[in-house]
Amino acid sequence: MVNDRVFGNFPQSKKGAIEPIQWRVLDRRDGAVLLISEFVLDRLPFDSGTANNWAESGVRKWLNTEFFNTAFNEKEKSAILETEHVNNAGGNTEDKVFMLSAEEAQTYFKNDGDRQTIKTKYAMKRLWIHKAERYAYWWLRSQSVYAGGAVVVNAAGHIHDGMKIGTDVVGVRPCVWIKD
Numbered sequence: 001m002v003n004d005r006v007f008g009n010f011p012q013s014k015k016g017a018i019e020p021i022q023w024r025v026l027d028r029r030d031g032a033v034l035l036i037s038e039f040v041l042d043r044l045p046f047d048s049g050t051a052n053n054w055a056e057s058g059v060r061k062w063l064n065t066e067f068f069n070t071a072f073n074e075k076e077k078s079a080i081l082e083t084e085h086v087n088n089a090g091g092n093t094e095d096k097v098f099m100l101s102a103e104e105a106q107t108y109f110k111n112d113g114d115r116q117t118i119k120t121k122y123a124m125k126r127l128w129i130h131k132a133e134r135y136a137y138w139w140l141r142s143q144s145v146y147a148g149g150a151v152v153v154n155a156a157g158h159i160h161d162g163m164k165i166g167t168d169v170v171g172v173r174p175c176v177w178i179k180d
Helices: 058-071 074-079 102-108 121-126
Strands: 006-011 018-029 032-037 083-085 093-095 138-143 149-153 159-164 175-179
Touching (some): 006 058, 058 093, 102 138, 102 159
Antiparallel strands (some): 006 018, 018 032, 032 175, 083 093, 149 159
């Protein structure tokens, strides 16, 4: 299903033209492949209310409804596996589309530089505050030790605890497990 790490389609250009999503392979096991988008695809708050846990977050709902239905055709949807995710708050979840936990981001990327990523032009247009920075902040699904916060990867690729969940200048790098 994954040909040259391209799978699904999502707005990428400044004008929102739909283009193939580029992915990075993070893991292969039991006939499945874990993918993370190579770039930050969009920006949105972790939650617009008070949910600073993955299970109740707005970003989880968006990834598994709007993003899932926009980015993937029926054949691609059928290749995406629903997988269980262990979360540090809010209980475990089963998702087709998800974000890495802080622990997974530490495990799958060898260092801060490896975690750094850029935004698509579409995301850059929507991430108006940090346009000058080459690299983007991106959400992880882990709850912060600070009230009302979640964990992010910052522009330097460092895992940072304590970004306010309502901020809308942090990007999203979706992950999926697909049939190999």
